[in-house]
Amino acid sequence: MQHLRRFLGLAFALAVLAGLVALAIYAVVSFFSYVSAVPKELGAALVAGATTILVATITIMVGRYFERKKELDALYREKKTEVYDEFLKVFFQVWFSGGKTAEGEQEQDLVKLFREFSVKLVLWSGPEVLEAFARWKEKMAEGHANAEGVFETENFLNAIRADLRHSNSGVRRGWFARLFLQESALFLTMAAKNPKVSLTELAAAEKLLRDLKAKE
Numbered sequence: 001m002q003h004l005r006r007f008l009g010l011a012f013a014l015a016v017l018a019g020l021v022a023l024a025i026y027a028v029v030s031f032f033s034y035v036s037a038v039p040k041e042l043g044a045a046l047v048a049g050a051t052t053i054l055v056a057t058i059t060i061m062v063g064r065y066f067e068r069k070k071e072l073d074a075l076y077r078e079k080k081t082e083v084y085d086e087f088l089k090v091f092f093q094v095w096f097s098g099g100k101t102a103e104g105e106q107e108q109d110l111v112k113l114f115r116e117f118s119v120k121l122v123l124w125s126g127p128e129v130l131e132a133f134a135r136w137k138e139k140m141a142e143g144h145a146n147a148e149g150v151f152e153t154e155n156f157l158n159a160i161r162a163d164l165r166h167s168n169s170g171v172r173r174g175w176f177a178r179l180f181l182q183e184s185a186l187f188l189t190m191a192a193k194n195p196k197v198s199l200t201e202l203a204a205a206e207k208l209l210r211d212l213k214a215k216e
Contacts, residue, residue, distance in 0.1 A: 076124065077164060083120045084160050087113065095180070125163060132159035145199040147191035150177055183209065 090113050114137060121130055136156040139149050154176035158168050177191075178184040183206045190197045190205065 080124050080164060083117075083124050084164070087117045087120075088160075129156075129159045129163045132156040144196075147187070147195055147197045150181075150187075150199075151191075182206070 094113075118133075121133055125133075132155055136152045139152040142149075151173070154173070157176060158171075161168055174184070174188045174191075177187050181187050181202075183202070186205055186209060187197075187202050190202060
């Protein structure tokens with residue numbers, strides 16, 4: 001029954017559309033038939049007038065379409081900004097806590113964050129953000145805090161920026177590490193040699209570097 005209703009609804013819509021097209025064709029043919037039957041000067045004036053009206057109507061319709069599109073884009077961008085801002089505040093709070101929250105609290109926060117954010121992503125985000133979030137979430141689920149996870153986080157944040165119409169052109173790979181890791185240069189050097197280098201290994205290398213500097 002449901003399929004029949006859909007079919008009938010589609011058939012009715014196509015019938016209405018066909019009727020409108022036929023009516024428009026009939027009107028155009030009738031107009032030019034009338035113009036061809038009147039004196040040349042009057043016909044030229046009628047054609048000029050009809051063209052002016054048609055162009056003005058199309059201009060207004062196109063202008064309203066783009067104006068409405070601009071309003072909707074602004075609305076969606078505002079909502080996306082709100083969703084992403086809410087997510088990133090919690091994400092960076094967890095990131096900078098460095099696992100110093102109460103036992104199990106950090107994991108619960110992340111699970112709740114992912115669950116709520118996933119629902120909002122389906123409603124508001126573009127396809128690139130959905131895909132980047134899925135890849136990032138899968139990488140985080142592996143439980144390995146390494147360079148691959150850092151770069152996957154960066155890819156996800158790049159997708160968010162692009163969805164908010166920010167250009168990522170000119171932003172070099174590794175910007176997330178340079179902004180949020182203390183020894184970012186050391187990390188990027190190690191990651192270039194070993195893409196799976198862990199943050200634990202980075203911390204050990206940082207300590208060694210500090211010890212060497214202290215001896216100088």
